[in-house]
Each structure stands twice: as structure tokens, then as C-alpha cells.
Amino acid sequence: MQKILEVKGLTKRYGDHLVLDNIDFDVDEGSIIGVIGKSGCGKTTLLNTMVGFIKPEAGKIYYKSKDVTKSNLDLRKNIGFSVQESSIYNKLNIIENISYFGRLAGLSGNNIKERTEILLRTFGLTEARHVLGGNLSVGMQKRLDIACSLIHDPEILLLDEPTANLDHVMRKHIIDLIKQVNDSGTTIIISSHILEDIRTLCNKILILNNKKAAAFDSPENLEVNFSNHKLIKIQTELQDYANLINCLNTAGLIKKHHTHEDSLYLFTKDLKSTLKIINQYYSNSNDNLLNIDIKKPSLDVIFEHINSRN
């Protein structure tokens, strides 16, 4: 599959504050890429940098193998961007909003009319076509926002937290719409903190952590990478896990570990030996083992684990 977008060594800082550090990833044409990470990890900055709204300190962005880091007119003609807060004019109605952005995209009057009708039908906005943007519900505003991003039928659609602040029904509706847009051939890059949406939609996931791209792979591969490990969750009375971790590290049994809400999470390939040492440790310890749980890691757990590395 042809790579429509490539990001290489992208670095961005605000003053002394490093936000993105040497980010690398590429986007296949027609795919859906998910960007996840903790709040403030730089997801929005990454998307803003990709569309050229923010200039990076270092790194390159390639659109169809053409460097568009400095001059990105070609990319801007073929990209749609919907940010978390709907980018619409509250004092313009639905048709006016869509037409306005169509004109800025350089479309002809007929083309705008045609595309507007399609988008109104696709996004279920036909009935409310004369309602002002400011009078729409949050869900309708989001739909209008995505419709505005698609007026010029872009090759790439960037969605920043498209399902944030939406109820379950509306969220599902938006997810369906994104799928529908992708089915028409549009490449989609979506950032979200709702991992379920990302898992459902994306072909590949970029996990941002500590300003870097901690992982970039398909959801399946991410799970497989972690599936030969087992996740052991332990909770004890005193919640002092330092000596236990030392024992396990000395034995070379755990690959990764982290603590979260009174519990210790251990990733291990040798479940049997690890459980044996845990049992031995607590039988000789004055601490009491309250709970022990063993499971295969989900995307949530992988994300949580990656984020807890710091």
C-alpha cells in the first residue's frame, strides 16, 4: 500500500518545554491511524504540526513522498482537519458554514452545492440545514464540523478527539460516520483518549509517551507483542512491593512492572516460576497477600503500562 504521509524525526518545543521528541511514523493510503497518549502528551501538537499550523523545530513531513514541511499547499488542498472544539461559525447556519469552507477550498458554486447535499445527507443534517451553528447540539456541531472538513473531499482527514464530550449513542454515530468516510477511501488520522474507539477503528496505533512515539503498530500486533507475557496483578495489605520486585528482578523473571492504585502489575513470560517466588516471598513476609489476578493484557493495559514506565 502506498504511503500517503510520512513523519520523520518530528521535534517540537515551546520555549524550553519539549513537547514532541523525534517522532517517526508513516500512514498508508486509505488506513485509519489512531494516536493515543495521556492528556497533554502532545497529540494535538502532533496533528497541528502535521497540517502546518505549527512549525516543527526539526523533522520532516512527507506527503506522497514530497517534503511538505515548509511549503504544504499541496497537503492543505488534500487534507481535512476537525479539532476537538468544533471549528464552525456559530453565527452561520449549517449550509453557510459548509459553503464558506468550500469557497475557501477553491470549489466552484455547483461543486459546493453538490458536495453540501451529499454531506448533509451523510451526516444527517438535512433537516437542520438553516439552523445557526451556535444553536446546534454538541453532537450536531461535531457532525457539522466533520462535514466542513470534508467539503473539498480530502484524501486525508485528521480528527482530534472527535468523540470527546459525546454521549454513548452520539459517539457510536460518529464512529460509524468515520468508518463510512474511510470506506469512501479517505485516509484518517484520529487522536482520542477513548481506547475502545481507537481499537474499533484503527489499522495502526501510535502511542505517545514521554514526548516520544512509544509504540506504533496495529492493535493486534500490540496485543500479540504483549500476549506472550502474562499480566499478574497483586494487592497486599502493606502495599510495599520493593523487596518482591527485587527478588523477581534478581531471578530475571519480569519484563516490566508498575504500580497502580494500591496494586502491583507484573509482566512475565514465566508465569509458573514467578508465582512460585511470590508465594515463597509472602509466606516468609509479615505482609499478607490480599488478591492475585492473572490475565492477558488488553490495549488499555498496554497503554497503562507504557504510560507507567515513567
Next chain:
Amino acid sequence: MKDLRNNTGKLFISIWAVLIKNFKTVFRSKSSAFTIMLGPLIIMSLLVLAFNNSSFYDINIGVYSKTYSELSNSVIDKIEAKGYVVVKNDNSTDCIAGVKEGSLNACLIFSPNMQITNNANNTIEFHVDPARINIVDNIMSSINKEILKTSENLSLSLTNVLVTQLTNTKDELNKRSELLNIINSNSNKIKETSGSLQSSANAIDLTVTYDSFNTVALRNEISKVNSSSNISSSDVQSLNTKLVTIETQINTTISQMLAAKTKITELSGNIATLPIAADNNIVQTTLLKDSIGKIVGNINNIAVTNPESIVSPIKTSVETIETEETHIGRFLSTFLVLIIMFVCVLLASNLVLSERMSNAYLRNAITPTPKSVFLIGAYLTSLIVIVFHLVVISLILKLIIGFSLETMLYAVIPLFIVASMFILLGITIGYFAKSQESASVVSLVIIAVALFLSNTILPLETIPLRLKEIILYNPFVVSEALLKKILILGFTYDKVITLITKLFIYNLVLLVLSYLGLKFAKSEIKR
């Protein structure tokens, strides 16, 4: 070529889209539509209605005098007749305090018992609040005019008396100088008469000698007669006695004649002094006549004898150079620049900043439309709004004060340059400001500074020279001067080319600044 045409077409479509969007976003907000569109028009209508006259209203003038006289009362009557409210105070302190508190616009303290006498101290003290310099100047000038009128009338009547007396004196002297001629002629006559008198007196011969009577011969005859004739001795005796008597009488007469001769000689000597005295008289009267002649000549040489001309040798009359004599006519250029400045700066900065604050800013920024389209859009939106304002203002002025629409049309280019400059200033503020609040504050501060450092609040003449030189570059001052010259004083473009050039340079500088602002401005949306 086709691509260029295509791109230009797309550019115009984009600008049109931004314009329509700007108008819709502005006018669909009732408050901003009202503020931007109706606010300035209402203000202008009120200004026209309020200031379309040449009077001052509700001006309170405090007066005080220890003793009011006919003269001070006449001045007060004139001030009242002028339409001012005169408030009589019980003492000077209250009167001055009234000015300080603002209840009185001016306080006039008259000298006690003012009247026209020698050494009279007729002074009127003005106490004013210099902080209200514009109104004070007007009031002072108006009151001074009335006082000057009274003073002039008094001077006129006094001068009239003097001039009349002088004319009468001249006439009297002219009349009386004839008498001196008569005296001279009489003196000459005396001189002549005294000469003839002296000749006559000298001509009187009173020389008589005793021998000329020849009494001896007479006696010899008598003796002969006596010897030849029988004449008694007694007769002879009697004849001799009578002869002795005659001789005695002859001697007496001779003595009398001698005395008379002495008197005549004395008289002749006295008569001889008369011509000298007459000559002296003639010299003196001639001198007197000369003096009178000089006095009359001097009086005649007084070139100005008309009392009015003596009282006011120079008559001043202030003719306004403006065609409009009402306040609105006088301040029209100021009002217009004020409205253009407020509307353009606030609207343009608001348009730009609303766009930058808008959620849609990012989508606008990533469209293939050049950024300059948004600058042009904000510029044209503001320009259309101000053009609308100016058209309506012109109609209001035409309807209410009959201001010529042709004059307004003639000022289209200066108005465009002025509006353009303030729009670009607003756009620059909009791009460099960090928030709506800071944009409003910066706009208002700039407007306030422009106003304070202009002729509008304080006369430029009150400002130190160095600062004044800088102030003359104040865009507000330059714009006001340009519009005044074109709209009020009827100047042609060639006479205001310096001002137009100045404003053109400001436009260029602000265009560069606004472009830099556009280039470096970022969205203020918190992400």
C-alpha cells in the same frame, strides 16, 4: 495565463466569501450590529441636533461688587441680555468658590461704586477655571465684548465733550483774533496822530521878546507929545502909569508864553513816546496773533476729530473663515475623524481578533486560501461599514444643516485615506493583541492618546513646542486638519498634498505592520 486567471478568480471568490461571512457574523449578533451600525449614526444625529446652533446654554456668571453702581449694573444688564444667567454673590469668596465648585462658569468682581470720574478705579476682575479652557475662552470673549461696548460708549461721550470744547475754543479764538487787528490798526493810528500832534506842538511859536513891544519908543513919543503939546502932566503921568501897566502885562504874558512853551516842549516829548508804545503794542499783538494762529493751526492740524475714531482708532471685526457658523459646522471635521477612528479601529480590531479567537481560525488557516485574503476581508468589511456611515452622515448633514453633498463627494479621497489608515491600525492591533480585552484596551488607549494630543480637548497652543512638533504628526491631528481644509475651508487637493502624503505614508507603514501581524499571529484558542 489560464491558471493565473483561475487563481485570481478563486482569490476574489475567497475574499467575497470572507466578506459575506464577516457581515453575517457581525450583523447576526444584535449587540455588535447595534453598536457598530447604529451607535455612531445615533451619536452623529444627536451631535448635529445638539450643536447645530451658535449659542451657549446654561452658562452661569457670578458677579460681586461691594457697591453696585449704575455703570456696573449696566455691564451686568448687558451680560444678562446676552443670555447668560447672572448670579449675584454676597462676597467675592463665594463667587470664586462657585467657579472652583463648577456651579459658576466665571466670576466677575466689579470695583465698588464704579463711575466715570477722575482717578476712578473702574476694574472688573475675571475669575475662571482654566481647566475648561475652551468654554472659558468663549465666555470671556463674549463678556469682554459686552464690557468693551460699555467702555467704548463711555469713552465716546467723554471724548465728544472734549472735542466740542476744543472746536468751540478754536472758533472763539478765530473770532477774537480780528480784535487784535483792530488794536494794531488803532495803535498805528495813535502812532500817526502822535507824530502830527508832536509836529503841531513843535510848530507853536510862543517866542515873544519885550523889545519887540518897543515901549521905549512909545515912552519917547509920549515925551515928545508931552513937550509939544499941552498935555497935562497928570495925563502924562496917567499915560506912563498905563504904559507901566502894559509893560507889566507884557512881561506877565511873556512869562506865561515861556511857561506855555515849556509845557508844549514837555507835551511834545510825551507825544514822542506814544509811537514807541504803539509800536510795542503792535509787536505784542502780532505775537499774540501768531500764538492764536498757531493754536488754531494746531487745532486744525488735529487730523482726527471724529470722537468715534478717537475712541476706537482701530476697529476690529472677527470674521470666521468657515462657511458654517454653527458649532456642528466648526467641529464637523473633528466629529467625522472621531467617528471614522472609533468605527474603523474598533471594528477592524474586533473582526481580526474575533477571527483569531474563533474555533474556525485553525480551519481557515489550513485551507489553501492565502492568509492575506482574511486581511483583505477584514479591511473591506470595515471599509464598507464606514462608507455606509459616511453616506448616512452626509444625508443627515444635508437634511439638517443643508451641508453640500458635492463637498462631501469632493472629500471622498481624503476620507478614504483616513478611513483606510484607521482600519489598518485596527487590523494591526487585532493581530498583535493577545485577547479581546487587550485589543479593546489598546484600541481605546490609542484613541484616547490621539484625542488628548490633539486640538480637540486642549488647544495645541497650550502644549510645549517640542511636544507640539511631535503632536503635529498625530494621525488624528493630520486627518482632522486635512478634512477641515477640504470640507470646511474649501481647499483644493494641491494645497493639502503634504497632509495627504503624510497619511499615505502612515497607510503604508500600517499595511506593513498589519501584514507582519498576519504573518506571525497565532490562534488564541486554548488547546
